[in-house]
Amino acid sequence: MSDNTHSTGQPGKEDHEEAVLKDDAEYRQQHETLKRQQAEDRERAGVPPEPKVGVYICRCGGNISDVVDVERVAQVVGMVPGVTVSKVHTFMCSDPGQHTISNDILEQGLDRVVVASCSPFLHEQTFRGAVSRGNLNPYLYEHVNIREQGSWAHKHDPEGATKLAIQMITAAVGKLHNAQPLELIKLPNHRKALVIGGGIAGMKAAAELAARGIQVILVENSERLGGRLNDLGRIYPSETLAGDLVNDLVRQVRNNPKIDILLNSKVTAVDGFIGNFKTVIEGPFGPGGGFDKRDIVVGAIIMATGYRPYVPRDGEFLYRQDRCVVTTPEYIQMMQSMDPKAKHLEYNGRTIRSVAFLHCVGSRQLDGIHEPQPDGTLNTYCSRTCCSTILHQAVALRKRFPQVQVYDFHRDIRTYGRGEEEYYTEASKAGVVFFRYNGEEPLQVERTPGASARQSNSRKQGPITITVKDMLTWGEEIAVPVDMVVLGVGMMPSHIEDLVESIKLPTGEDHFLQEVHPKLRPVEVSVNGVLIAGTAQAPMNIQETLNAAGAAAVKAAAMFAHEMVELNPFVASVDASLCCGEGLCVTQCDYEGALQLVEKEVDGQMVQRAEVNAGLCVGCGACVAVCPHRAMELNGWRLDQFEAMVDGLMAETPHADCEPQLVNLG
Amino acid sequence: MADGFTPKILVLATEKCAYPGADAVGKAHLEYPSEVFILRVLSPVLFPEDYYLRAYSKGIDGIIIASCGSDCPYHGAYERLAKRIDDLTIHMKDGGLEIERMRLTAICTVCIKAFLKEIAEMEENLIKLGPVDRALAEKLRQESRQRLEFSGRYGLTGNAATAERVAL
Numbered sequence: 001m002s003d004n005t006h007s008t009g010q011p012g013k014e015d016h017e018e019a020v021l022k023d024d025a026e027y028r029q030q031h032e033t034l035k036r037q038q039a040e041d042r043e044r045a046g047v048p049p050e051p052k053v054g055v056y057i058c059r060c061g062g063n064i065s066d067v068v069d070v071e072r073v074a075q076v077v078g079m080v081p082g083v084t085v086s087k088v089h090t091f092m093c094s095d096p097g098q099h100t101i102s103n104d105i106l107e108q109g110l111d112r113v114v115v116a117s118c119s120p121f122l123h124e125q126t127f128r129g130a131v132s133r134g135n136l137n138p139y140l141y142e143h144v145n146i147r148e149q150g151s152w153a154h155k156h157d158p159e160g161a162t163k164l165a166i167q168m169i170t171a172a173v174g175k176l177h178n179a180q181p182l183e184l185i186k187l188p189n190h191r192k193a194l195v196i197g198g199g200i201a202g203m204k205a206a207a208e209l210a211a212r213g214i215q216v217i218l219v220e221n222s223e224r225l226g227g228r229l230n231d232l233g234r235i236y237p238s239e240t241l242a243g244d245l246v247n248d249l250v251r252q253v254r255n256n257p258k259i260d261i262l263l264n265s266k267v268t269a270v271d272g273f274i275g276n277f278k279t280v281i282e283g284p285f286g287p288g289g290g291f292d293k294r295d296i297v298v299g300a301i302i303m304a305t306g307y308r309p310y311v312p313r314d315g316e317f318l319y320r321q322d323r324c325v326v327t328t329p330e331y332i333q334m335m336q337s338m339d340p341k342a343k344h345l346e347y348n349g350r351t352i353r354s355v356a357f358l359h360c361v362g363s364r365q366l367d368g369i370h371e372p373q374p375d376g377t378l379n380t381y382c383s384r385t386c387c388s389t390i391l392h393q394a395v396a397l398r399k400r401f402p403q404v405q406v407y408d409f410h411r412d413i414r415t416y417g418r419g420e421e422e423y424y425t426e427a428s429k430a431g432v433v434f435f436r437y438n439g440e441e442p443l444q445v446e447r448t449p450g451a452s453a454r455q456s457n458s459r460k461q462g463p464i465t466i467t468v469k470d471m472l473t474w475g476e477e478i479a480v481p482v483d484m485v486v487l488g489v490g491m492m493p494s495h496i497e498d499l500v501e502s503i504k505l506p507t508g509e510d511h512f513l514q515e516v517h518p519k520l521r522p523v524e525v526s527v528n529g530v531l532i533a534g535t536a537q538a539p540m541n542i543q544e545t546l547n548a549a550g551a552a553a554v555k556a557a558a559m560f561a562h563e564m565v566e567l568n569p570f571v572a573s574v575d576a577s578l579c580c581g582e583g584l585c586v587t588q589c590d591y592e593g594a595l596q597l598v599e600k601e602v603d604g605q606m607v608q609r610a611e612v613n614a615g616l617c618v619g620c621g622a623c624v625a626v627c628p629h630r631a632m633e634l635n636g637w638r639l640d641q642f643e644a645m646v647d648g649l650m651a652e653t654p655h656a657d658c659e660p661q662l663v664n665l666g
Numbered sequence: 667m668a669d670g671f672t673p674k675i676l677v678l679a680t681e682k683c684a685y686p687g688a689d690a691v692g693k694a695h696l697e698y699p700s701e702v703f704i705l706r707v708l709s710p711v712l713f714p715e716d717y718y719l720r721a722y723s724k725g726i727d728g729i730i731i732a733s734c735g736s737d738c739p740y741h742g743a744y745e746r747l748a749k750r751i752d753d754l755t756i757h758m759k760d761g762g763l764e765i766e767r768m769r770l771t772a773i774c775t776v777c778i779k780a781f782l783k784e785i786a787e788m789e790e791n792l793i794k795l796g797p798v799d800r801a802l803a804e805k806l807r808q809e810s811r812q813r814l815e816f817s818g819r820y821g822l823t824g825n826a827a828t829a830e831r832v833a834l
């Protein structure tokens with residue numbers, strides 16, 4: 001193995017290795033001849049010399065090597081054309097592991113690197129760093145996943161897992177053969193942020209950004225700041241007043257010279273990219289408060305557009321049919337506006353002696369049971385805040401009017417937050433009566449037979465009857481007459497369809513804005529420079545909303561820490577020598593300005609050629625597929641690289657069993 | 667069909683959804699055959715028809731495009747992808763290559779069961795079908811390249827190019 005370094009560094013494998021080495025002698029010879037031939041072919045064809053690839057295989061402290069025969073893998077891939085070094089290490093991600101990479105690059109002149117270890121989501125960046133430290137372009141690096149998609153997924157098939165590792169590494173080496181060095185895309189950065197939505201999320205994000213010295217434009221489409229909290233009274237779990245929290249935040253943003261607050265305003269156009277968004281805002285900034293437009297360039301956008309409560313259909317649980325069927329926001333308003341000295345609970349002319357709270361109205365909807373929205377979708381998700389809201393309100397009601405009987409109808413109770421489960425305990429102690437039913441057998445809300453809606457207040461029975469098959473009494477069917485029904489409505493995203501369209505924001509199946517990754521990148525969306533804060537993303541309580549808003553602000557501030565914004569180099573690029581200017585690619589691009597035909601001079605003639613604006617291209621590759629000349633490629637993910645990967649996978653390699661065979665790696 | 671045939675399956679898994687979904691399977695220590703090759707892609711909308719046909723011609727027996735479906739982070743990409751795969755299956759069908767070898771699906775980051783189900787179903791289909799006809803795939807690949815080149819000349823995409831050529 002003249003130019004191959006194997007440091008398997010693990011004792012106890014000698015017997016096996018000796019056999020392998022003996023049998024491999026002939027194989028190697030054959031392989032060397034082949035390599036020589038290929039080198040000659042390359043020279044004849046004017047192709048640059050074969051790259052020098054270093055392959056590093058991680059044991060992951062046994063996580064990989066307990067299943068995959070890593071030494072065997074190192075040995076076999078060491079024979080793949082181009083591979084100069086193949087090594088095994090117990091923890092590639094450790095300092096010594098990373099050091100080996102940068103050292104080998106410097107000492108052995110490697111110009112490509114492969115690490116086979118865990119999922120790329122964990123350490124791809126780590127190893128790109130190690131490659132950079134060896135003064136090699138970090139994009140001449142390939143990551144092979146032999147743990148999550150290797151040893152862990154094929155535990156009972158060690159031979160298969162070993163063979164798969166060899167094939168995947170061979171594929172990666174193939175991909176690297178066609179790799180090109182890439183540079184991060186650098187663009188000027190406008191240190192100004194646009195926050196859309198002036199609820200608590202928007203205000204918190206604005207305040208945090210301003211505290212970091214960043215100029216903020218806070219746009220709110222209603223006439224006041226505070227969002228939904230303006231309609232709440234005491235809030236769980238702190239039992240403080242929503243108004244106090246809003247006032248506190250309003251003070252922070254109002255008295256801040258770094259924050260421009262635009263009320264009754266909306267963002268009507270967004271163009272551009274991270275560091276350089278060109279936006280148009282419409283609002284009463286004209287003379288005498290007349291409507292006018294402003295063009296504002298910002299570097300980052302925070303979406304804090306919040307939610308709207310679910311509005312039940314007419315007749316859903318008698319909503320809008322009985323005057324005492326209300327939603328939770330309406331109920332909270334009603335309690336807020338009541339005379340504090342009132343001895344009895346009265347609403348719309350009815351004395352309320354019993355109240356039923358219903359959970360999951362407009363949330364956790366089931367196919368075939370619930371009626372879909374007009375657009376055909378079901379709100380299958382949990383709105384997360386309704387359970388605590390209901391129990392919080394139920395406890396308060398029992399305390400305020402002990403004579404009012406309170407019933408709670410739920411499928412499940414999810415008081416997940418800190419200090420929220422206590423409301424459940426409290427409610428039980430306060431005498432709230434719980435009923436639990438199966439979602440497949442929904443409860444019925446009907447007028448009590450014989451009761452007229454305008455019945456006098458002297459009646460005994462409530463005019464509304466709820467019938468439920470109660471799981472807490474082993475399926476007994478129970479009919480509960482009540483005076484008032486409170487529908488615990490869920491959350492739906494605000495109507496921001498126009499912004500979703502103009503900023504090209506990704507939304508989930510639930511129509512809320514969707515983050516890049518729920519755990520690793522929770523406040524970013526796939527559009528660079530756009531962040532999400534609060535309930536525009538998903539149902540959240542106040543604490544979660546403020547956490548998310550703080551995170552989004554800090555994330556935006558971090559983007560502003562640099563003079564220039566750096567973008568991932570995975571964008572489309574045009575090979576001018578192949579482009580014929582037919583423009584099929586342009587028809588495939590949904591991102592305005594990302595890909596255009598421009599006039600260019602070629603050999604003294606004016607012709608049309610495709611041109612990519614790297615700042616606007618998102619790297620989807622839709623344009624690549626249609627180019628008849630393969631002039632269009634996605635940097636870092638070229639078609640010839642994907643083809644080389646298939647070739648690598650299909651290359652016949654020695655089988656991983658103990659009897660190595662002679663095969664042609666060509 | 668050859669005895670002991672183990673189908674080779676190529677999974678093109680999106681970085682945002684299906685690839686982490688496949689990771690989740692391993693993290694749960696659930697298993698699937700080791701002749702399933704998972705390649706990470708930003709969006710499979712990148713691939714021209716001939717890419718898939720070339721893979722078959724190299725001996726890949728079945729391809730699963732594990733996309734993000736309606737959760738695709740790129741505007742319009744999923745719709746374009748779906749259209750392309752529709753066109754591809756038409757060409758496969760016309761050319762006599764079994765369309766069961768191609769599957770477009772969506773796998774989310776936690777869709778462990780869906781991932782395993784897709785693999786199992788493809789595996790089952792391929793065992794019934796046997797190894798791919800590589801020569802046929804190569805012939806279809808060449809036709810597909812021609813179609814693409816033709817589309818360039820006449821500024822057409824997809825099936826329109828085929829229709830137009832027939833009309834000419």
Ligand SMILES: Cc1cc2nc3c(=O)[nH]c(=O)nc-3n(C[C@H](O)[C@H](O)[C@H](O)COP(=O)(O)OP(=O)(O)OC[C@H]3O[C@@H](n4cnc5c(N)ncnc54)[C@H](O)[C@@H]3O)c2cc1C
Nearest residue numbers: 197199200201221227228235236305306307534535541542
């Ligand atoms: C009935 C009920 C009771 C609740 N009680 C509690 C409680 O006691 N404790 C608790 O922790 N949580 C509670 N919550 C949850 C709480 O309401 C939310 O966590 C909080 O309001 C989220 O704030 P936000 O800023 O994300 O959204 P919002 O409050 O909805 O604010 C969004 C703002 O954005 C503005 N906006 C929307 N679209 C645009 C646009 N296109 N352009 C400009 N501006 C726009 C809106 O006008 C609004 O001002 C309750 C929820 C409900 C439904």
